Amino acid sequence: MDEPVTLITGTRIGIGRHLADHYLRLGHRVVGCSRKPVDWTHEGYKHYGADVADEKAVKAMFSEIRRTHGRLDHLINNAGIASMNHSLLTPTSTVNAILTTNVVGTFLLSREAAKLMKQKRYGRIVNFSSVAVPLKLAGEAAYVASKSAVVALTHVLARELSEFGITVNCVGPGPLATNLIRSVPRQKIDRVLEQQAIPRMGTFDDVANTVDFFLRPESGFVTGQTIYLGGV
């Protein structure tokens, strides 16, 4: 079998960038996207400047993937944004932006990926939620709502896409050293960590390991599941 084709959203920085490196090292043909250009390069990596919620740009990207590779094996819906703020201080523009990127983006990418994957009757979709959902973190109402929606999408897509040989699962990391939490006070991070069974910050490799499991061909009977890291 040819090297798998893996699409990862939000590859400019953070988890997405790490996952792109990880799957390139494993020999995958990696396609990535982000709103802003990436400042790194790698042989075998193709980048698109596309907002995950921009239907035209996303469809154009998938057209190119179909023309170039004729298939897609894996989709990792990593792109996401957060805003830590009390609900009474959160403008609706922020709520809309979070829901658009995190929920609409995940939906749109999954829809287009499934169309391509169903041709080969094989596919793996991995979504990103957060421990903020089961922990019901105060100060993150819009973010938690969006990441709860991602879990719900995972459940329903798993059922709708199973007959095409596509699994849909979800990983929910805890705090990691990424831009997403750079402005969160240390005290708040510590309070989250205290609620985990294993009270430490997560690492990129912890996330990659979980995604690896969902992507394995042998994981074809695992679908509709969410794994929260750190024992939440």
Next chain:
Amino acid sequence: MEQTQLEARPDVPQHDVKQVIELIIDNVNQLKDTQGLKAPAQLDSATTLFGGDGFLDSMALVTLVVAVEQAIEEKFGTSVSLADPGAMSQEHSPYRTIGALADYAVQRLRAG
């Protein structure tokens, strides 16, 4: 590594509904051959696809619509989405007949 900034497509030329009808019929016939779809021997724009006495169940409808989207992209070089919120309603569904689906596809092509 290459980077591509994707832009909206230029104006799409006018397309003939007849061409799209033929394309839909081709795809129905392909699904008959490859997936054992049970469809009438004679297919034309008035043939009911979905709802009423249509021959597609909801999963076959999904498969046909996705196949038609891809065939349109291959033929016209333009990516269209034939997703529609009225899909499952009987009266105004763009999926009720081959002709309705062709009209809808051409409308989407023209909208770019």
